Amino acid sequence: MSSKVLVAYASKMGATAGIAEAIGTVLREHGHPVDVRDAGDVGSVTPYDAVVLGSAIYLRRWRPAAVRFLRRYADELGDRPVWLFHSGPVGPDREQTQEMPAGVHRLARRIGAAPATTFAGAILPATAKGFIARHLATGNLAGDSRDWQQITSWAEGIAEAIGAEIRDHGHQVDVCEIGQVSTIGWYDAVVLGSAVHAHRWRPEAVTFLRHRTNDLRNRQVWLFHSGPVGPASDQLQPMPRKVQRLARRIGATPAMTFAGKLTQETADGFLATRLARTQLAGDFRDWPLITAWAKDVAAAITSIEVSSWHRPESHEPSR
Numbered sequence: 517m518s519s520k521v522l523v524a525y526a527s528k529m530g531a532t533a534g535i536a537e538a539i540g541t542v543l544r545e546h547g548h549p550v551d552v553r554d555a556g557d558v559g560s561v562t563p564y565d566a567v568v569l570g571s572a573i574y575l576r577r578w579r580p581a582a583v584r585f586l587r588r589y590a591d592e593l594g595d596r597p598v599w600l601f602h603s604g605p606v607g608p609d610r611e612q613t614q615e616m617p618a619g620v621h622r623l624a625r626r627i628g629a630a631p632a633t634t635f636a637g638a639i640l641p642a643t644a645k646g647f648i649a650r651h652l653a654t655g656n657l658a659g660d661s662r663d664w665q666q667i668t669s670w671a672e673g674i675a676e677a678i679g680a681e682i683r684d685h686g687h688q689v690d691v692c693e694i695g696q697v698s699t700i701g702w703y704d705a706v707v708l709g710s711a712v713h714a715h716r717w718r719p720e721a722v723t724f725l726r727h728r729t730n731d732l733r734n735r736q737v738w739l740f741h742s743g744p745v746g747p748a749s750d751q752l753q754p755m756p757r758k759v760q761r762l763a764r765r766i767g768a769t770p771a772m773t774f775a776g777k778l779t780q781e782t783a784d785g786f787l788a789t790r791l792a793r794t795q796l797a798g799d800f801r802d803w804p805l806i807t808a809w810a811k812d813v814a815a816a817i818t819s820i821e822v823s824s825w826h827r828p829e830s831h832e833p834s835r
């Protein structure tokens with residue numbers, strides 16, 4: 517089971533960006549889809565299950581883009597596991613832990629993140645920006661002090677923590693009306709259900725299957741439909757022929773049938789209102805059956821090999 521991770525960084529001369537890339541590589545090696553982005557270029561953290569944020573330190577301050585990132589997404593970050601790091605000390609001071617600036621401290625507390633881990637940085641003549649940096653790049657602070665082993669083992673700890681989080685909390689699920697789904701790019705599995713009216717699926721469910729055939733083919737997909745009511749409520753419903761063809765195309769097994777509900781309070785339209793006055797009226801939904809099916813689906817998702825999972829990078833949300 518994988519989790520989509522954002523590694524955001526704020527870097528001036530490239531050293532912190534390099535650390536962020538190394539962290540991204542380790543997380544990918546552990547099966548997590550990762551985006552490594554400049555913090556200033558991130559338009560949303562909603563698609564991500566976990567976030568790593570790193571900033572370079574200049575004159576004891578974090579880069580403004582990193583601080584803005586924390587401030588702007590504080591609410592969403594509060595709902596996700598977040599790891600912070602900063603890159604600063606160089607030369608003889610390279611092993612000195614750096615304190616987070618007070619404002620960053622407050623934001624970290626607000627989102628429930630632990631204090632930033634300090635990584636040594638780099639000042640190199642080739643990338644030094646600004647008079648002071650160029651001057652320092654010729655002195656005893658010059659050089660690349662980044663400790664790749666330390667960075668790798670920190671990232672491995674994150675990969676393991678994310679894995680444990682998923683094992684403890686099960687799958688992360690969004691329940692959406694079909695019309696509101698703009699992309700399935702970041703989902704690893706899809707459960708799609710439609711009401712059955714006059715032996716037909718809802719048009720929006722059919723359109724969804726038709727328009728997203730390629731995306732769905734790369735994922736685990738489970739289908740269900742809710743239809744039979746009244747005395748026939750325990751009868752299996754065959755999928756409409758059109759839906760059968762689409763299901764075959766995406767490699768999904770036939771839809772599970774769940775009994776439905778038809779009551780006067782919720783009946784919509786002339787026919788439904790009339791039928792809601794007949795022996796078809798009532799709530800026939802079988803909750804133990806629905807629960808048992810959902811448990812089977814959950815178990816099947818868990819047993820999917822991480823290595824065979826579709827990698828959603830090619831389906832980036834357009835932001």
Ligand SMILES: Cc1cc2nc3c(=O)[nH]c(=O)nc-3n(C[C@H](O)[C@H](O)[C@H](O)COP(=O)(O)O)c2cc1C
Pocket residue numbers: 526527528529530531532533572573574575576577603604605606614636637638639648649652
């Ligand atoms: C002008 C200047 C000020 C710096 N101030 C600090 C500092 O206050 N604390 C620190 O640990 N490192 C400091 N450094 C070192 C940088 O944080 C280090 O070079 C870092 O790796 C740069 O990251 P970047 O390449 O991603 O911009 C400073 C470097 C320069 C050039």
